[in-house]
Amino acid sequence: MEGWILYKQRQSEISTEKYEMNRFLEVAEKRRISLKILCPEQFDLLVNRDGNKSVIVDNQYTSLPQFLLPRQGASTPYFSLAVIRHLERLGVNTFNSSQSIEIVKDKLYTQQILAAHNFPVPRTMLARYPLNIQLIEETIGFPIVVKTISGSQGSGVFLCENPGNLDDLMRLLDTAKTQANLIIQEFVKSSKGHDLRVFIVGGRVIACMERISRNGDFKANFSRGGEVKSFPVNKEIEWLATECARVLDLDITGIDLLFDGESFKVCEANSSPGFKGIESCCEVSIPDAIFDFIKIRLGLSI
DSSP states (O other): EEEEEOOOOOOOOTTOOOOOHHHHHHHHHTOEEEEEEEEGGGGEEEESSSSSSSSEEEEEEEESSSSEOOGGGOOOOOHHHHHHHHHHHOOOOSSSSSHHHHHSSHHHHHHHHHHHHHOOOEEEOOOSSSSHHHHHHHTSSSSEEEEEOOOOTTTTEEOOOOHHHHHHHHHHHTTTTTOOEEEEEEEOOOTEEEEEEEEEETHHHHEEEEEOSSSOOOOOOOTTOOEEEEEOHHHHHHHHHHHHHHHTTTTTEEEEEETTTTTTEEEEEESSSSHHHHHHHSSSHHHHHHEEOOOHTOOOOO
C-alpha cells in the first residue's frame, strides 16, 4: 500500500518533536506501507485531460498514491485544498475529503450544520462590528467565549467574564488592526477547565480522553499543558461523536465535547486531530487504527 501525507513541512524537515508525523512513519515502516510526507510547496498542478501527467512533485511527473492523508487541519490554506481537490479528481482516496476539511475549518459553519441536525451546541453568534454588547448579553449572556473562525490547539480562544472584558478585547484587536473574523459563544460553566476529546476513525470510537487544565485556565488542551486521562464511553458520548463525524462527513476526526451538567454539548470537530495525548493515556495505536481503516476502504486485507 502506498500513500502520501500532506503536511506543512517536507519529510526531511520533520523533527523528533513532531509526534504524529513520526508515529505515522514508524508504524508505516513496521507494516511495510510506503508512506511519504509532502508539503504543498513541493507540488505543481496541471489542469488537463491527461490525469497521468497533471501532478508534478519536486519538478518531476509522479505516479499517484493509493491514498492521501491531509494533516493541516484548521490551518489548511487554499493551495493545499487545491492539491487535495486535484488528487480527488484523479481518483486518489482521500481521508478526509477537501469538502469536509473546508467545512470544519469554519467554526461558525460547523455549528450551523450541527444545530440544523439538532445537536446540542453552545449558543453561538457571528461578531458584527461595532459590537452590540447589550444584544450579546441578552442573547448569550456573560461570561462568553470569543473565538476566531478558524483555529486549533486552543489558539484564538478568549474568555470574557463581563462586558468590560469584551470591550477591552475589541479595543485591543482594533488597535492591532486585525482582520480576524470572530464568533461569540456561550460559556458552558460546568465544563470550565475540562472537556472530552473523542477520536473517531471510520465511524467508530477509537478512544476517548478527558482533558484537564493544570493552572485553572478555562482551556484544557493537551498541547497547552493540560492533563489527560482515559474516559469511559457511554451511549450518549458514542452517539454524539459518531453522528457528528457522519454529518460532517469526516472519516478521521477528533470531536470535542463539553460537560453540560449530566449531559454534553458539542464544542467543535477537528479534521486533523493530534493524538499524542490520547495515545499517552489510552491503550491505542492511532496510526494502526487509521491504516486498518484505509486498507478496508481500499479492499485490502489488514
